[in-house]
Amino acid sequence: MLSKAIPIPRVYTVRHAVIDMLRQLGMTRIFGNPGSTELPLFRNYPQDFSYVLGLQEAVVVGMADGYAQASRSASFVNLHSAAGVGHAMANIFTAYKNRTPMVITAGQQARSLLQLDPFLHANQATELPKPYVKWSCEPARAADVPQALARAYYIAMQEPRGPVFVSIPADDWDQPSQRVAIRHIGFETRPDARTLAMIGDALDDAQRPVLVVGPAIDRGGAWDAVVALAERHQARVFAAPMSGRCSFPEDHPLFAGFLPAMRERIVEMLGNHDMIFTVGAPAFVYHVEGQGPFIPPGAKLYQLIEDPAIAAWTPVGMAAVGNIRQGIEELLTRPQKVSRPAPPCRPAPPVPAASADGERMSVAYAMHTLARLRDPHSIIVEEAPSSRPVIQSYLPIFHSAGFFTMCSGGLGHSLPAAVGIALANPQSKVIAVIGDGSAMYAIQALWSAANLRLPITFVILKNRRYAALQDFAKVFGYRDGDKVEGTDLPDINFVHLAMGHGCEGVHVTDATQLPEVLQAALQHPRPILVEVEVA
Incomplete structure (x- = not known):
């Protein structure tokens, strides 16, 4: 009688340890744009994990930022080495200013190559994202990678929250490792x-x-x-x-x-x-x-x-x-000791009129119309700096987690962030209100929205210029009528851009058509872009 074959136990590797750790932490959605040094992580990718692909690294980090903010938990990002991290830096800066918990990893060339200045390696990898990460590390040994990632997670989640960075050589993933014990840590500190x-x-x-x-x-x-x-x-x-x-x-x-x-x-x-x-x-x-x-x-x-x-x-x-x-x-908890009269309420803004014949509609009219038609529980994601005061007046927010934008002033955040927010809130309608200049910093996020079939309504406020800079020029001595170089935009066709990325798109010039177009877009089951010509 033949004896039963005994299976050879598999080698428990860094990859196994990291996947197991991420699963325990609930971080089973990885945002990335892969390069050669990241491929070993994804071999035999587990079925309970998902990969959210962005077509440019700034888009990847923007999506992960929105997802982390909306889910109130750290997101996991995987980038390529120096070039990929460089592409992502603007939105890493924004994540730092947003206080977004995010574990950012980047591939590195194999350790045996690092002394030979290899192609696509990161020289001084831990220095590149500083000072806009809370902690930055390239583990000294392959066996240290899982514990370094655990430490990164705890630091990212500790108040004040923020992004952290771990550089991982490509040959580390297949090295032997030990399981990481997940610990409970209190991330909040009680004020004095x-x-x-x-x-x-x-x-x-x-x-x-x-x-x-x-x-x-x-x-x-x-x-x-x-x-x-x-x-x-x-x-x-x-x-x-x-x-x-x-x-x-x-x-x-x-x-x-x-x-x-x-x-x-x-x-x-x-x-x-x-x-x-x-x-x-x-x-x-x-x-x-x-x-x-x-x-x-x-x-x-x-x-x-x-x-x-x-x-x-x-x-x-x-x-x-x-x-x-x-x-x-x-x-x-303190006893209430005083009773004051209520202060006067601020006056409501005047109801904006539709545009006159031959004139573009105002941002006020566009936002007033959107506010009237949208579900008050929908989520607004905004990046239209020149229109922000008008948006604040005519598109009020009523609920917690009902509004997101960037705290940094860096453009290219909110369009991809809308994708991450929609992933975290599949039960809520997400509406992204984006300026035409801002949209071009991360337009590839439309492809991710289409690929994920997310019902986001993208409203592009098209004023054909970097209006914020033209308005701001007066602070630096410009007079009315002075030309501000580099602030006029060519005639960009956002409907064609949307279609090229797999989204439907519609263009609106006539203010009388806007309510019907917005109503249809808000009910659309897939991502759709509405290009609105504004004064």
């Missing part, structure tokens, strides 16, 4: 109770308190708590400058509007308040040089922020550092 008590006292004692809310509120799940705090103190609420998330319902009677990134205007708009409480935002982000005080005379500034670096550079006031939700919830 004594400092919170001082902030609570200041809120109680103030005559006219104001809250300035920022993206860390929505990132940290503190939306409801902040609304409760504002209502308790009858405090007006402004959105912080350059905020990448909506952190307060914009139809609420206490919502007062949006602060600009200009020191003098911020002081002017906060001038009637004696206590300023900045929650989840820097105090303050500026875009142009300013003069004079940072806050109105006689006012005092208090801050609650999860990032100690922001608290350190804030020029005035007192700061509590730690998790936003825990800090606000602790303030809400």
